[in-house]
Amino acid sequence: MYDEMHQPNGQARAHYEALAQWLDSMSPAVLEEKRREADLLFHRVGITFAVYGDAEGTERLIPFDTIPRIIPDSEWQILSRGLKQRVTALNRFLHDIYHGQAILHAGVIPAEHVLTHEAYQVAMIGVDVPNQVYCHIAGIDIVRDGSGEYYVLEDNLRTPSGVSYMLENRRMMMRLFPELFERYNVCPVEHYPQLLLEALRACSPRGVRDPLVVVLTPGQYNSAYFEHAFLAQQMGVELVEAVDLFVKDGHIYMHTTGGHQRVDVIYRRIDDAFLDPLAFREDSTLGVPGLLACYRAGNVAIANAIGTGVADDKSTYPYVPEMIRFYLGEEPILHNVPTWQLRKPEDLRYVLDHLPELVVKEVQGSGGYGMLIGPAATRAQIDAFRSRIEANPTNYIAQPTLALSTCPTFVERGIAPRHLDLRPFVLCGRDVKLVPGGLTRVALNQGSLVVNSSQGGGTKDTWVIT
Amino acid sequence: MLSRVGDRIYWMSRYMERAENMARILGVTSHVILCSTPETQEQNLLAPLTITGSTRAYFERHKTISLPALIDFLGLDPENPSSIYTCVKDARDNAHAVRWQVTSEMWETLNTTWLEMPSFARELVNGPDATRFFDWVKERSHLFRGVTYGTIMRGEAFNFSRLGTFIERADATARILDVKYHILLPRVEDVGGALDYYQWAALLKSVSSFETYRTIYRDQILPINVAELLILDRRMPRSLAACLEQIDQALSRVEGQNDHTARRLSAELQARLVHGDIEEIFRGGLHEYLTDFLDDIGELGQRIQRAYLGSSL
Numbered sequence: 001m002y003d004e005m006h007q008p009n010g011q012a013r014a015h016y017e018a019l020a021q022w023l024d025s026m027s028p029a030v031l032e033e034k035r036r037e038a039d040l041l042f043h044r045v046g047i048t049f050a051v052y053g054d055a056e057g058t059e060r061l062i063p064f065d066t067i068p069r070i071i072p073d074s075e076w077q078i079l080s081r082g083l084k085q086r087v088t089a090l091n092r093f094l095h096d097i098y099h100g101q102a103i104l105h106a107g108v109i110p111a112e113h114v115l116t117h118e119a120y121q122v123a124m125i126g127v128d129v130p131n132q133v134y135c136h137i138a139g140i141d142i143v144r145d146g147s148g149e150y151y152v153l154e155d156n157l158r159t160p161s162g163v164s165y166m167l168e169n170r171r172m173m174m175r176l177f178p179e180l181f182e183r184y185n186v187c188p189v190e191h192y193p194q195l196l197l198e199a200l201r202a203c204s205p206r207g208v209r210d211p212l213v214v215v216l217t218p219g220q221y222n223s224a225y226f227e228h229a230f231l232a233q234q235m236g237v238e239l240v241e242a243v244d245l246f247v248k249d250g251h252i253y254m255h256t257t258g259g260h261q262r263v264d265v266i267y268r269r270i271d272d273a274f275l276d277p278l279a280f281r282e283d284s285t286l287g288v289p290g291l292l293a294c295y296r297a298g299n300v301a302i303a304n305a306i307g308t309g310v311a312d313d314k315s316t317y318p319y320v321p322e323m324i325r326f327y328l329g330e331e332p333i334l335h336n337v338p339t340w341q342l343r344k345p346e347d348l349r350y351v352l353d354h355l356p357e358l359v360v361k362e363v364q365g366s367g368g369y370g371m372l373i374g375p376a377a378t379r380a381q382i383d384a385f386r387s388r389i390e391a392n393p394t395n396y397i398a399q400p401t402l403a404l405s406t407c408p409t410f411v412e413r414g415i416a417p418r419h420l421d422l423r424p425f426v427l428c429g430r431d432v433k434l435v436p437g438g439l440t441r442v443a444l445n446q447g448s449l450v451v452n453s454s455q456g457g458g459t460k461d462t463w464v465i466t
Numbered sequence: 467m468l469s470r471v472g473d474r475i476y477w478m479s480r481y482m483e484r485a486e487n488m489a490r491i492l493g494v495t496s497h498v499i500l501c502s503t504p505e506t507q508e509q510n511l512l513a514p515l516t517i518t519g520s521t522r523a524y525f526e527r528h529k530t531i532s533l534p535a536l537i538d539f540l541g542l543d544p545e546n547p548s549s550i551y552t553c554v555k556d557a558r559d560n561a562h563a564v565r566w567q568v569t570s571e572m573w574e575t576l577n578t579t580w581l582e583m584p585s586f587a588r589e590l591v592n593g594p595d596a597t598r599f600f601d602w603v604k605e606r607s608h609l610f611r612g613v614t615y616g617t618i619m620r621g622e623a624f625n626f627s628r629l630g631t632f633i634e635r636a637d638a639t640a641r642i643l644d645v646k647y648h649i650l651l652p653r654v655e656d657v658g659g660a661l662d663y664y665q666w667a668a669l670l671k672s673v674s675s676f677e678t679y680r681t682i683y684r685d686q687i688l689p690i691n692v693a694e695l696l697i698l699d700r701r702m703p704r705s706l707a708a709c710l711e712q713i714d715q716a717l718s719r720v721e722g723q724n725d726h727t728a729r730r731l732s733a734e735l736q737a738r739l740v741h742g743d744i745e746e747i748f749r750g751g752l753h754e755y756l757t758d759f760l761d762d763i764g765e766l767g768q769r770i771q772r773a774y775l776g777s778s779l
Contacts, residue, residue: 229565243470244469256468257720258721
C-alpha cells in the first residue's frame with residue numbers, strides 16, 4: 001500500500017514533512033473546532049449536493065477533510081504532460097470518428113465498436129466544430145497503485161463535475177489554516193473560471209469580441225446544481241434553463257427582462273439525450289427544441305460537443321493508449337490500468353474464474369454504481385454479479401483490484417489512512433490548459449475503495465507545491 | 467437579466483414582504499383580542515382571514531374560530547399556501563434558484579431564516595411565544611430588506627426586488643385598511659367621531675404608523691386622518707403613495723424595449739395618489755376606492771409579469 005504522506009518506515013515524505021510537524025503541533029481540540037467551522041461554513045453558504053433516491057432530504061454536504069493532499073511539482077509536470085497528451089488524442093479521435101474514420105479504417109479500433117456504440121451520434125457525422133475541439137472540459141480520474149505509480153482510471157468527457165469543490169476546498173483551507181500557506185508554496189487554482197471562460201469563448205462561432213456564453217443547467221433539483229450556479233457566477237455569465245432559451249431563424253436566443261439576446265456558446269451540463277426533444281429524447285423537458293439544427297448549422301457552439309460519450313466509455317478506455325500512438329505518434333506518458341474486456345471470450349473466461357480478486361464495472365456505469373469489488377464482496381454478491389455478466393458480457397470490463405494509495409484523513413477516532421483518487425480538469429480552447437491540482441476524493445469508510453460522493457466519499461484540498 | 471431570474475427575484479421579495487405583513491396582522495390581532503368585547507371578538511378573529519382571502523380554506527380545516535387555531539393556520543401551517551411558514555419557504559426557494567444572481571448575504575439571510583424556522587414549533591407558538599415568533603418574522607424581513615438595499619448592485623435584480631416588495635406592501639396596506647375600517651366603522655356617519663382608541667391604535671401599529679400618526683396629527687385618532695396617512699402620505703413608508711412612488715422609480719430604471727403598459731399604469735396610479743384628496747375619496751366611498759385600488763395594483767402586477775418576467779411561461 002502506498003501512503004501519500006508516510007514512507008513505509010513511518011517517516012513523513014519530504015514534501016509532507018512540514019505538514020506532519022504542523023499536524024503534531026496542533027491540539028486535537030483545535031483541529032476538531034476547525035472541522036466544525038468548515039462544516040458550518042459549507043452549510044451556511046449552501047455548498048451541498050443532492051443524492052438521488054435518498055429519502056431523507058435532498059441536500060447533503062460532501063464531507064471535507066482538512067488534511068490536504070500534496071503533489072510535488074516534479075510529479076505534477078509528468079501528470080500535466082500526460083493529461084494534455086491524452087486529451088489531445090481523445091479530441092483527435094472524436095474528430096476522426098465523425099469525419100474520415102482513419103482509425104477505424106486502420107483497424108486500430110474495431111469499427112463496429114464505435115459505430116454501433118450507444119453514444120455515437122449519427123447527427124454529428126460531418127459536422128465541423130470550432131478548433132476541432134469536442135471536449136472542452138475533461139475530468140480525468142487518476143489513481144496510484146501500491147508502488148506509487150500514477151494510472152488513468154477513467155476519462156470523463158461528457159459533463160464532468162467536481163471542479164467547484166476544488167475551488168471551494170482551497171478557499172476553505174486558506175481561511176481555516178492561513179499559516180500553512182506560509183510554510184508551503186502552493187500553486188494557485190483560483191483562475192480556473194477565467195481559463196474556462198477563455199476556452200468557451202474560443203469556440204464561439206461568431207467573430208465577435210464579446211461572445212455571449214451561458215451555462216445550461218437542468219435546474220435546481222439536479223445533484224450538481226450548486227456547481228452550475230457557482231461556475232456561471234464565477235465566470236460572470238448567465239445560468240440558464242431550457243425555458244430561458246428559444247430558437248428563431250436558426251439561432252438561439254434567451255428571454256431577458258430587456259428583450260431577446262442571441263447566445264453564442266452554451267456550456268451545457270445536460271446529457272446529450274436531453275438536449276433537444278426534437279432530435280433526441282422527445283420526453284425531455286430539459287432541452288431546447290431545435291437546438292441541434294442550430295448547432296449543425298454552426299450558429300451556436302455547445303461545450304462539450306454532442307457525441308463525446310463514445311470516447312469516455314469504459315469499453316473504449318482500453319484503446320486510448322493506441323489512440324495516442326495513432327494520432328500523435330507518441331508513447332503514452334500516463335498508463336491505463338490493465339483491463340479485461342469481457343466481450344472477448346478469453347478475457348471473459350479469465351474474469352469469471354477470478355471474480356473474488358477483481359473489480360468489475362458496467363461500461364456505462366458512473367458514480368460508483370453498478371460495480372463489483374471482488375475482495376470486498378460476499379459470496380452471494382459475487383454469484384449475483386456473475387449471472388449478470390453471463391447474461392450480457394459486452395456490458396462489462398474488469399480490472400485488477402488496485403491497492404489505491406492512502407492519505408491520512410480525519411475519521412471518527414482521530415486520524416487514519418484512507419484511499420483516494422485525483423480528478424484534474426483539462427481545458428481545451430485554442431490550446432490545452434489545466435490548473436495545477438484537481439479534486440481529490442477520499443473514501444471515508446475504512447478499507448473502502450469507492451470515492452464517489454454519492455457513496456460516502458469526501459474531498460480534500462489538493463496542493464501542487466513548488 | 468433573464469426573465470426567469472427576474473421573476474424569482476420579484477417573488478422572493480414579495481413572499482418575504484407577505485410573511486412580514488402576515489406577522490403584523492396576526493400580532494395586532496392577538497393584541498386586539500385581549501381588549502375586545504364578545505361582540506367584536508369574532509369579527510376581529512375573522513378579519514385576518516378576510517384580509518388574506520383565506521376564510522374558506524380556514525373553515526375547511528377548522529370548525530370554529532379561535533386565536534390559537536388562527537395563529538396556527540396563518541402562521542405555521544405548512545399546508546396553507548399563505549401561511550408565514552409557506553411564505554418564508556417560498557421566499558427561500560426562490561432565492562435558492564437565483565442565489566448566484568443575488569448577493570451571498572441576501573441568500574444567506576433567507577437561508578438562515580428558513581433554517582431557524584423549525585425552532586418555532588407549532589405546539590409551542592401560542593400566547594407570549596407567538597409574539598416572539600411574529601417579532602422574529604418582522605426582524606428577518608427587515609434584515610432581508612436592509613441586506614438587499616445595502617449589498618446589491620443597482621441593476622435589474624435590485625429593481626425587480628423593489629417591485630416585488632412594494633407591490634406586495636401596497637396590496638397589504640390597502641387590504642388591512644379596507645377590512646379594519648369595515649369592522650371599526652360600519653356606518654359612514656361615524657366618520658370624524660371619537661372611536662375605540664385601542665382598536666385604532668392597533669390598526670396603526672399593524673402598519674408601524676402609530677408614532678407617526680401622533681407626530682403628524684397630535685390629536686385623537688380620527689378615521690379620516692388614519693385613511694389619509696395610510697393612503698396619501700408619501701412620508702409614511704407603508705402608505706399607498708409611498709409604495710407607488712417606489713414602484714414607479716423601480717419601473718423607470720428597468721432597461722429595455724419592452725412594452726410600456728406597466729410603466730403607464732404605475733405613473734397613472736402614482737399621479738392619482740399624489741393629487742388625491744381624502745375628503746373626495748370618502749365622498750366616493752372608502753371601500754369603493756380601496757377596491758378599485760386593489761384591482762389596479764393586481765393589474766399592475768400582471769402587466770409587470772407579462773412585460774418583463776412572463777416570457778418563460
